[in-house]
Amino acid sequence: MSKFGNLFIAGITTGAIYAMFAVCVSVWYRVSNILNLAVGDFAMVGALGVDNLYRVKGLPLPVAIVCTLLVVAAFAYVYDQVVLRIAQDGPHRMDGIVVTFFFTFALSFFIDGVAKMLFGTDVHAAPALWNGASLSLGSLHFERAGLLVLACAVIIGGAFWVYIRFTLGGKALEASGENAVGARIVGIDTRRYRRLIFIGTAVIAAVFGIVESPITGFTYLSGATISLTGFLAAAYGGFRKPGRALLAGLFIGVLEAMLGGYVSAEYGDTVLYAILAAMVLAWPRQLGFESAVSG
């Protein structure tokens, strides 16, 4: 029972991370119709950036964190202003898979490459924000960093929910995603929302990278893996439903931990992906993939 409980705690912790990335992917997809495959790379930059500024450059930790987040936000702003503007708002507006997948895909490569230049190829992590041995409750063990991750997930996820559900901005956001032209006609600046959410999700991703990195450690290539899992979880919410993306993220995290613990440490991930693929094929409509099954 304690094995199950500890696996469940570990699963929920990684699941919370997947869930938050999935939420970031689906919220931005709603307003921009672009899948952000670079979201994990922002997390990696957050973790390695703080580590670099604090450990190598010797800045105080709060300063290092603030500087890193500012750099991430500024970069996201510039990217939106330069690349996304030409791609989406230019005279030859592009759409389809090229914009949906490949611009952020290129962005992910670019960020990873820059991170390799700046931070090298070793495994690093931001310093733990809450030091001490893991907390125990009976036979259950809680990592402090894990608790921080869960706390961040609850706070940020809750804030998102309140924003989308109850504020005018949230409604405008929804309108932008449903019908960009229609939203513009009624006076919603869809580009502003696209930019706002892009910067917002980039910063949130960086925060999660900082909080989570003491658990796993990051290299310049870690971003892609995180993006991928976030992308998968978001996919199970049809990319447009942050609530379902959140649940899917938690589910994948717990399933991963259980398979690793009970089935096979070596082939656990293989089984996990096989299960996930089977689910897509079995219930594409129910899982929110808009395109129906043919044949």
Added chain:
Amino acid sequence: MNGLLASSRRSGRLSLSAQAAARAPRGLTPTAVVAVVGIAFVLIWGQQYTGSVFVLAACYAIVTAGMAVQIGFSQQIAFSQSVFMGVGAYGVAMLNTHYNLPVLLATPIVLVGAGLAALLLGSVVTRASGLALAVATLMLPLIAVGYVSGTGFLGGAVGAPLPGTLWPSSSASTTVALVGGGLIVIAALALVVFIASRILTSDIGLELFVLGVDERTAAALGVRTPRRKLELFVLGCVFAALGGAVYAGTQQFVPETLVDPTAELALLIMLFIGGRRSVIGAVVGALVIQYLQGASNWVSVNILVVEGLLLTVVLLTDPEGLAGIVTTGITRLRQRLGGSAPADGEAAAAAVTPAAGEEADASAATASTVAMAAIPVTRPRDGRITGEPGEAPLLEVRSVYKEYGGLSVLADVNLALPERGLFALCGPNGAGKSTLLNVIGGSVAPTSGQVLLNGADITRRPPQERFYQGVSRTFQAVHLIKGRTVLDNVAVACLDSHTASIVTRISRSRLDQAREKAAAALADLGMADLADREVSSLTLEAQRMVELARALAPSPRLMLLDEPASGLSEEQRQRLAGQLTALAERTCVLLVEHDLALVAQVSERIFVLSAGRLVFDGGPSDFRSSPVVNTLLVGS
């Protein structure tokens, strides 16, 4: 009048055959370019770095050429290539290492195995479409890398070396093995480019293009979408396996990283930088990336930055990649030199003088209305001549119900239509008109009830089969295929390739025949002069007329037209009315329309749907005086 028509048809055919004569045999040019350049590189620099990079790039190019067909052209995004490249490479390595089979002999065995595996896997995954297909196949590299790294037999994370080379003779010197192996790779690449180019320029290539633009439209136009998707998947996998096999044979080592998701992403980068829809572009993309990696030490260390920047810049310049940039560049250069391509010139001229164009349209349209009466009635496909009154109806809808969740959209709808005539379906928004049309067309299955065509129950038949039986349709929103000419848009409906397999199209294509038939249908509607225009450059009226031509070209028995007049001006509607009346002389037309005046003018019988129920069924005079109709549709 007949003479005039005949001459315009003949000129249409003439220009087509002239085009055909001006073209080189399909697929020969790109193949020749690849073969000549490749052989030159291998012979001149085969033993040096330049040549070895070229050969490595050619291995990848074999894979990306397949991706251009599957992912770029047909837009079936499946992330299965790196895995099948691994199947090819590991397969050859294992057969060579453990069974002493020469690489060249192992390759065909591995390809057959990969083809069978792809068939099995594809019959499961290609049931999914769009994002579901992408996400489901994204798991493949994740599963594969987990499997390979944990499996000692395959060399695990270390990789699998193999003793054999692609060049069959084991006693050959290193030089011969290197150059000979390189030449075999180039031959394989040329073959793949040839096959891919031939498929893309064939009648099935047109099918695939439509499939890529919109699966539903493709199905409504008779394309057997499940079959084509499976064929594409197998084709992509076999090409990838071939690429992997020659990779193993020339590199003599299979690294685990060949199958991981990063490898898949690298292949996608090559494809999109080169140009996703162009086979040559895909080859160039592979070359560019491979040479970049070796260009300088800095670039090879920072390849991620370079690839990311390059992909961004290329896509911002042209979503069709380097191939698109070069094509646009050549067109512009030609224009600047004054010798603009004739098709472009015409399009430009037509765009500058819309008034003249419209006048021509108008006169052509009136001419065609008259002309159509004079054309001998096209017989339905099975050659059956029209039915007398009292015979079994052509179309029968029997107590059809359709519910979405608990919401009832159609309730107990019954109607029967004869072999010829024009019938209209009216009703307020949300009454279920389009749903009924979809039920008849086959894209929506009714909850209960039956649809019969000529007495045969077709309720469970897919849209494709209804199309073969003579049901054709237009859509409420214009569903033309952007990026293709008017002629090709109509030719899609005239293809007879639906039952053929992709492989047969390597040797022959009946695209020209389909185009001829399409040209005839366009001439019937007086639109022969629009044939070479790209569809998105047309006015809405012209686009709707192209849809009409497309629906009419296969000589259907039943035409389903969904709001053909929406967005048209009064004058354009009158022209349309004339054409519809002429059509109804030879086929059965069911029209969904909001324009009550038009409906009353052209239809012999009108059905009114309200909240999913048929509330009126009668002739135009009853329609005008019916209180039900007045309350529902006129609002008085």
